[in-house]
Amino acid sequence: MPPSIHPVDLIASLRQKHLTPAIVFLTSRRACDEAMESFDHADIVLPPARQDAIAAALERVIAQYPSVAEHPLIPTVQRIGVAAHHAGHLPSWKIAIEELMRQGCLDAVFATTTLAAGVDFPARTVVITQSSIRKARDFTDLTVGEVQQIAGRAGRRGKDQVGFAVVTPSPYIDLGVLTKGLTGHPESIDSQFAISYAMVLNLLKAHPHEQIQGILAKSFAQFQLNRRAESLERKLDTLHVQMEPFGPRVCTDWITQWQTFDQVRRQRPQRHQVHRQESPELSARFHFMTPGRVVGLTRGRGIVLRQYRSKGQKNPMISVLRPDGAVTECPATTVADIFDRVFDCEETSAFPWCSAAAFDELCYQLTELPTRLPILPILVPKDSEPLSDAIVQSMGDFPCPTCPSRPACQKDFTIAHRLRQEQHRHIKSIQALRASLWHRFQERVEVLQKFGYLSPSSQLTEDGEWARLIRIDHSLLITELIRAEAFTGADPALLTGIMASIAHDDDRPGAFPRISTGLSSLLGQVRKLAESLSPYEDPPLLRADVAALAERWIADPNLTWIGLCRLTTMAEGDIYRLLARTLEFLSQIHTLRATHPGLADSASKAIALIRRGVLEELP
C-alpha cells in the first residue's frame, strides 16, 4: 500500500464523489509542488468548456497582474483544474488562485497547513493529510483551534448545503489529534504581552513614569494574571478556613515553635544513640575503668590499660593486663568488680598502651596483689529518666515539653504545616503575579537608561526622542546602529542590504554567490554590535545572502524580477516577502527625517528603488 494517496487518485476520487472544489492541505511547499508535478501526464483533464472558463478567468486576472502570465503552473491549472497556493508564490499568483476558486473554476487547490490562516477562500471539501504543523523549525501537533480553522474552510455559504472535512492518512498523521480537534472545544487563548524597548519609550513619552503601572494594569496579560491571583486568593481563603480548627494554642505561632522543637528533638537521639543502649549501671561504672585501675573479671583480676569504644557498635570496651602478662580486650560488661586500687600508669597511644617500664611494673604489681581488695562503691541513679532529662536540659528555650497543648500540637503538626506552606507559596505567587509586568517594565527602563535613551529620572533623552519612532523588531539594534553612525555615507543599496538581513527571520537556505566588500564589512560590524547587544535583545539571523540579494535589487535598476530570482534558490514568494518587509523597515527609518535627514533621504531613495517590477504591480 502506498504511504499516502496519489494526488491524481485523490482528485479523481473527489470528483467521482462530487466533493470538489476542495482544498488539500499538505505538509510542505515541496509536497504541494510535487503534487502539481504529478499531474503532468495525468489523463483526468477537464472538459474543454471548463478549460476555456479557466483560461478566461485567468486572462481577467492577468490584465490586472501581468506577472501571473508567465507562471509555470498555468498549463496544469488550465488542463486539470488544480493549483498550488503557498508562501513560495507571489501574492499576485495567490490572488489569482483565490479569484479562480471564488468563481468556482478550480477543482482543487494544494496549500500548506502553515498558511491555513492566510487561506481566505472556502471550498466544498477540505482534505487533511497531517496532524502536525511546522512551528519554529519543529513540528508540533495541531491544536483544536487550528484543526477547526482548517476544517472550517469546508462548506461555502450559499453554495453548499454541507461541507466535508476528509482525512486521508500519510506518514505524518495521528488520527487521535484530528478526531480530538474536530470534536473538541477550542483552547483558551493566553495573553502574550511582551514589553519591547519601543513600547517603553513610547509610553514614557506620553505618560509620566508613575502612571505607567496603571497602564500596564490595563493589559489583558495583567487581567489574566489578576484572574490567576484571584483564584489563588480564593484558595488562600479556603486554606484559612481549613487552618481555623488548629488555632489558637498556648503560644502565638505554635507551628514554627513545634517545628523547631521537633527538629531539635529529632537531632538529639542521634547524638546519644550509643548511650541509649547502655544500662545506667554500666555508664556509671565505665567512668571508673580508667588506666591503672584493678578490676575483677569473671575469671581472675586485671589492670585496665585503656578504655575505648568498639568500632561498629560503640560498645564500651577496655584493654586489660592479665596476671599471666597477656593483654586482652574485653567489653566493659564483663567487668564484675571495680576495686579501690589504682596504680600509676604511663599511657601511650600504641600497644601495649603504656611504657615498657610501666608495663613490667604493672605485671609485677598484679602478681603481688592481695587476695582481698576493697570494692569501690558506685552510686547508680535509679529512677531518673536520662532521655527526657537531657532534652529538658538542652532545650531550656522550648516550652513544648511541659506545655499542656503538646499532644494536640504533635497530632496536628503535619497537616497544619502543609497548609501553612501552601499558604506561603500562594501569597508569594500572588505578589509575583501582581507585580510581574511592572518588574519587566523596570528591567527594560534600566537597560534604556544604561544606553542613554532615558535619563536617570526616566525622561526621554534626545536619542530617546527619535528612537521611539522605530517600532519594529530588533529596534535596539537598529537605533544603536544609527547612533554608532554605521550608515553615515552609506548609499541606499547598502542600507537596504543591512535592513534586509535584519528583517529576514526565515532560516530556509538560499544561496547567493557574491557579496560586495562594502556590504560584507558593514555586515561584519552589524554582527559584532548584535553580538554585544545579545544580553538585551535576541540577535537577528543577519544572513549575508539575503542582504546581498536586496542590495543587488537596489544597486542594479536594470535587474528584472526574473533575473533576481535566478540569482538565488529562494522561492519567489520569499523574495517578495523579504523585500516587502525591508520596505517596512525602511519606511520606519524614513520617519527619522527630522533628526537624521541624510539617513531618511537614503531610506526614501531606497524605498523608491525597491518599488518596481512585481513590487510595484501588487497592492
Add this chain to the structure above:
Amino acid sequence: MTTDELEQLLAQQPVAVLHRLARGRVHRHFRAGKRRLIELLLQHSSQNLAGLESDLQTLIAERQPPAQPARSPGRAAGRAPAPPSKQPLPGGGEPGIGEPAVSLAAWLEGLGVPAPQPFVPDPWQNEALRALDDSDVVVSVPTGSGKTYVAVEAARRAMEDNRTVIYTSPLKALSNTKFTEFSRIFGSDKVGILTGDRQENGQAPLLIMTTEILRNLLYDAASGEIDVRLDTLGLVILDESQYLADPERGVVWEETIIFCPSQARLLLLSASIGNPQDIADWLSSIRTTPCRLVRHSKRTVPLRAGYLHPNGKLVPLFKTAAIPHGHPTHLHPEAKRLFIEYEEETLPSGRPRR
C-alpha cells in the same frame, strides 16, 4: 439489507471476491471454503454490517465493466437526479436495522448546491449589530460563519453617522483582499488602505490597515502628534482577534485595545476560541463602555468528517453523519479498521508511530 439478502448476495460472488472481502475481517480466511467463508463473513457482519456492505459493493463494481460508473455509492445521492438503481444490490442508502454506524450514502446526503435564497442575517449577526449601538462587542463564531457581514453593516452604520471607521487585519494579504471587497461595496472613494508598504486614500472614512499601523497611530496620538482621523473615530473593527494569542505579535492587539480612544466603539471579530468571555470581561474592565459577548458555535453550513483510504475508498470518519462534539472516540468502525490496517501495513513493526 437483511442477513438473508446478504447471504444470497455473497453466495452469488466468486470465492476470490469473498477472500478479498474477508481480508482483515476473518482470521485465517484462506483456509476456509466458500460455504465456511460466507458463514464467517455473516458472523462478522453482526459487528460492522455497513463496512462489509460498502466493501462488497466496491468489489462488485470493480468487476463490472468500467463503462457504468453509475453504481458507485456516491452517485446515488449526487446532485444529478440519478435514476433509482435497478441492481439487486441496494445502494447502501438505507441504514440497516440496528446498524450503529452511518452509511456512506447517508453521510453524503445533502451534498450539492442549495436553492438560492434571499440573504437573511443570522440571529447572532443581528444581535451583534444591535449590541454595537451601546457597547463594545466581542464576536466569537466558527470560521466561515459570516463575520464579514457584521463588519460591513457596522461600518455602514458608523459611516452614515459621519464617523471614521478603522478595520484592521493581521495579514497584509487579508488587508488587501478586504480593501478590494470593501471598495466594491462602498465605492473606492470611501475606502482607504494603510499598510507598511502601501498607502492609498488615507483620508477616507473607512480605513483598512494592519494592526501594527493602528498601534503606531495611537502611540503618535498619545504623545501629542494629533491625527484628525482619530478625533472622529467612531468604530474600530479588529478582525481575526484570536491573534491576541500570537507569540510574537499578540502584544500589538493588546496595545491597540488599551490605547483605543474611549469614544470609539470596539468590535472584535474572532474565530472560535475557548475563553471569549474572558476577553469581553477584560474589555469591560478597562473601557468606559461595557462589552457584550456574541457567541455562536453552530456552523452555518454543517460540517461532516470523512476518511479517505489510500486505495481510494471513502468512508465516514465518525459513527454519526454530523461531527459528534465531545466524543472523539465515536469513530466509524470501518474507518477505524482501515486506519489500523494502514498503520500496520505502512509502519515497520515495533517502531513507535512518529
